[in-house]
């Protein structure tokens with residue numbers, strides 16, 4: 001039977017890890033997969049995480065199952081982080097958290113929930129979006145559509161976005177990136193979020209807010225503006241949250257699907273459905289990452305250490321954005337790439353074309369996604385002049 005099965009190309013983002021590791025160029029630079037890197041190119045374990053793990057090693061008393069919704073303590077610490085300590089949605093007891101294997105797992109939970117419980121509804125993603133959004137929603141069998149987000153000149157196409165959302169069929173699902181838009185780095189202003197809310201309301205859409213980078217844009221609270229606006233203004237909202245990046249626990253697969261309903265009764269109904277979706281996919285989520293997060297967020301001391309480290313990471317990325325544009329100045333390219341300093345989060349849509357990205361890889365050992373997406377965290381003061389020179393060579 002297997003003889004009819006064809007080989008398919010690997011994932012374009014994860015494939016870059018392997019290609020980069022194989023490259024023997026001593027000057028190679030990895031601007032590919034979205035993991036944070038320090039000034040030495042490492043992805044270290046955060047100090048707060050190490051301390052939490054030491055406590056877990058000492059105090060953990062069981063490895064038994066944690067249940068389909070995961071560790072209840074995890075929901076208790078993540079919901080206030082995402083929605084705000086004083087969120088009316090929390091006070092109204094109309095929100096539920098289902099822990100998942102990372103943000104990807106939360107998206108798949110949302111997708112399967114939509115497919116089963118909202119039959120016939122389409123889902124709308126930004127163009128461009130994280131490529132795995134397409135894979136996840138298609139795998140779940142949901143009709144997939146796109147709305148414009150970045151124009152041909154590599155700028156946020158907000159008018160195009162609004163015009164397209166205003167035509168989405170009533171009741172469909174619209175995926176919104178809470179912050180640090182992946183892949184573009186173009187985020188919405190507060191006024192733009194308000195406009196999106198207006199249109200979402202008019203069309204009676206269900207927002208699915210993908211919140212994978214809380215704390216990487218402008219701050220934990222600032223980055224939550226759009227997600228909280230939706231949560232507080234609408235009866236029904238889905239949010240996928242991830243601790244992969246902001247706690248640096250990528251491989252521990254720690255995230256959750258947050259479901260907001262009109263009232264407690266409806267919330268409990270959909271919560272029961274989420275448990276079934278989780279059970280049928282993987283039964284229980286992994287526990288180590290959520291235990292780390294709980295340990296940190298329930299200790300004032302560890303939480304303070306973690307917040308400082310997150311601030312360091314965010315400041316480093318935002319500083320690199322400015323330094324990157326400065327490094328391009330000697331080549332007269334600073335105006336062409338000025339948007340890099342304005343974008344937010346790990347990623348920047350550089351505006352480089354696929355053949356230019358190939359040139360960077362082949363001639364300089366610089367790796368980024370062929371869409372022109374660069375992980376800014378992969379830059380460092382040592383490699384900036386090299387990367388700037390390579391870009392000048394690619395665009396000439």
Ligand code: LMR
Nearest residue numbers: 013032033034035130182
């Ligand atoms: C990325 O976009 O690079 C990250 O979200 C990692 C991934 O899973 O694709």
